[in-house]
Amino acid sequence: MNVLIVHAHPEPASFTSALFQAAVEHFRNLGAAVEVSDLYAMGFDPVASGADFNERANPDYLVYALEQRNGVKSETLRDDIQREIDKIKHCDLLVLCFPVYWYAMPAILKGWIDRVFVSGVFYGGRRIFDLGGMRGKRALVCATLGGREGMFSAEGIHDDLHALFRPLLKGTLGYTGFEVLDPFFAYHVPYLDDAARGEILSQWCELLGEIDQRPVMPMPFTDEYDTNFERRVR
Amino acid sequence: MNVLIVHAHPEPASFTSALFQAAVEHFRNLGAAVEVSDLYAMGFDPVASGADFNERANPDYLVYALEQRNGVKSETLRDDIQREIDKIKHCDLLVLCFPVYWYAMPAILKGWIDRVFVSGVFYGGRRIFDLGGMRGKRALVCATLGGREGMFSAEGIHDDLHALFRPLLKGTLGYTGFEVLDPFFAYHVPYLDDAARGEILSQWCELLGEIDQRPVMPMPFTDEYDTNFERRVR
Numbered sequence: 001m002n003v004l005i006v007h008a009h010p011e012p013a014s015f016t017s018a019l020f021q022a023a024v025e026h027f028r029n030l031g032a033a034v035e036v037s038d039l040y041a042m043g044f045d046p047v048a049s050g051a052d053f054n055e056r057a058n059p060d061y062l063v064y065a066l067e068q069r070n071g072v073k074s075e076t077l078r079d080d081i082q083r084e085i086d087k088i089k090h091c092d093l094l095v096l097c098f099p100v101y102w103y104a105m106p107a108i109l110k111g112w113i114d115r116v117f118v119s120g121v122f123y124g125g126r127r128i129f130d131l132g133g134m135r136g137k138r139a140l141v142c143a144t145l146g147g148r149e150g151m152f153s154a155e156g157i158h159d160d161l162h163a164l165f166r167p168l169l170k171g172t173l174g175y176t177g178f179e180v181l182d183p184f185f186a187y188h189v190p191y192l193d194d195a196a197r198g199e200i201l202s203q204w205c206e207l208l209g210e211i212d213q214r215p216v217m218p219m220p221f222t223d224e225y226d227t228n229f230e231r232r233v234r
Numbered sequence: 235m236n237v238l239i240v241h242a243h244p245e246p247a248s249f250t251s252a253l254f255q256a257a258v259e260h261f262r263n264l265g266a267a268v269e270v271s272d273l274y275a276m277g278f279d280p281v282a283s284g285a286d287f288n289e290r291a292n293p294d295y296l297v298y299a300l301e302q303r304n305g306v307k308s309e310t311l312r313d314d315i316q317r318e319i320d321k322i323k324h325c326d327l328l329v330l331c332f333p334v335y336w337y338a339m340p341a342i343l344k345g346w347i348d349r350v351f352v353s354g355v356f357y358g359g360r361r362i363f364d365l366g367g368m369r370g371k372r373a374l375v376c377a378t379l380g381g382r383e384g385m386f387s388a389e390g391i392h393d394d395l396h397a398l399f400r401p402l403l404k405g406t407l408g409y410t411g412f413e414v415l416d417p418f419f420a421y422h423v424p425y426l427d428d429a430a431r432g433e434i435l436s437q438w439c440e441l442l443g444e445i446d447q448r449p450v451m452p453m454p455f456t457d458e459y460d461t462n463f464e465r466r467v468r
Binding site for chain 1: 244245247248274280281282283284295296297298299335336337338339340341342344345347348351362363380381382384385387389390391392393397398400401402404405406424454456459462463464465
């Protein structure tokens with residue numbers, strides 16, 4: 001098994017980093033080939049721009065997705081993007097470890113997706129969801145946050161966390177064809193003592209050990225939708 | 235009226251940029267004091283890191299929100315952050331113009347929020363929603379996308395776009411106390427001809443002219459929640 005683990009926390013001694021390291025060790029101990037993209041350590045540039053393309057289909061007017069397609073065809077994507085694409089293509093399992101900032105990914109990870117999940121490889125036309133470029137691969141999200149679980153229940157002041165993360169879980173990972181495993185959320189992290197953190201770390205390692213039993217999130221089937229991606233009448 | 239308009243598109247000649255420019259002109263013509271944050275033009279750095287603090291409460295271990303609070307108190311936030319905070323504090327209306335990347339903001343704008351919406355000014359403890367630091371100000375989102383409106387209906391393959399944008403609309407703008415106006419979404423933009431784009435631009439200008447009539451999104455009232463932010467039993 002080939003595993004790519006992406007990490008996006010600015011503090012190498014953070015609990016999120018410990019979850020990341022635990023995943024790396026877990027899969028290495030299993031004999032898997034583990035690659036990592038530690039975005040802060042790499043100084044990854046998250047800003048999508050015209051500079052992402054060593055050759056431009058249209059140097060005068062930037063349509064980012066069109067230049068992505070051109071860059072894929074002509075193999076002229078910027079090196080840092082191409083390297084990440086190659087890592088993802090090579091993996092069977094993608095793991096994303098990050099702290100929740102504003103009910104979403106930190107910008108450095110959002111920009112990794114903006115720049116790396118290129119049109120023409122990850123998706124294109126009707127090649128989404130069950131026809132997406134990443135079909136056959138699995139993806140697992142591991143995210144830490146300050147809020148308590150009850151704040152995100154139907155009775156909490158925030159929305160359900162699965163719903164808040166639909167842009168990533170469904171709109172990005174599911175959309176590009178990944179089989180999306182039920183995500184792992186570590187709540188209230190900054191306020192927990194070492195024992196409570198140790199307990200979460202154990203749960204995470206247990207999940208990783210039983211990853212084949214982890215529930216998969218349901219995603220749309222493209223053949224249930226018409227050419228406008230509206231649901232077919234049966 | 236003081237207006238801050240934030241813009242996050244990499245192509246200055248894009249339709250999103252035209253919507254941004256139209257908003258700038260609209261409010262200037264009204265005699266408002268308009269400030270802009272054109273993030274690509276500014277080369278804004280979206281990566282939250284320890285370098286955001288000229289002085290650290292704890293130089294050995296980074297807890298980002300704690301350092302934000304320290305930076306606010308000791309007035310040692312990095313200049314580029316403090317400048318944006320000052321602009322927002324000064325405004326009565328915040329407008330965000332951006333293209334939708336992966337059902338969310340581009341990383342450069344996400345990072346503007348990660349770094350600028352600092353703990354201690356925008357929120358803190360129970361100072362969220364109706365008690366948030368930005369109460370009394372309004373916020374309006376203007377976002378462009380490739381998808382057609384029908385793809386996002388209850389019958390479409392994607393989710394409702396208002397739901398996908400809850401992390402921004404509710405979890406960020408509402409959470410920090412802004413009165414959040416019903417957002418403006420421009421659909422199918424890359425595929426539209428000039429006439430259709432002109433029509434959208436007119437709708438946008440009409441909205442701006444009638445902004446006081448724009449519906450406000452409902453947000454939670456903190457006094458309906460207990461100290462754990464779970465709903466009080468009545």
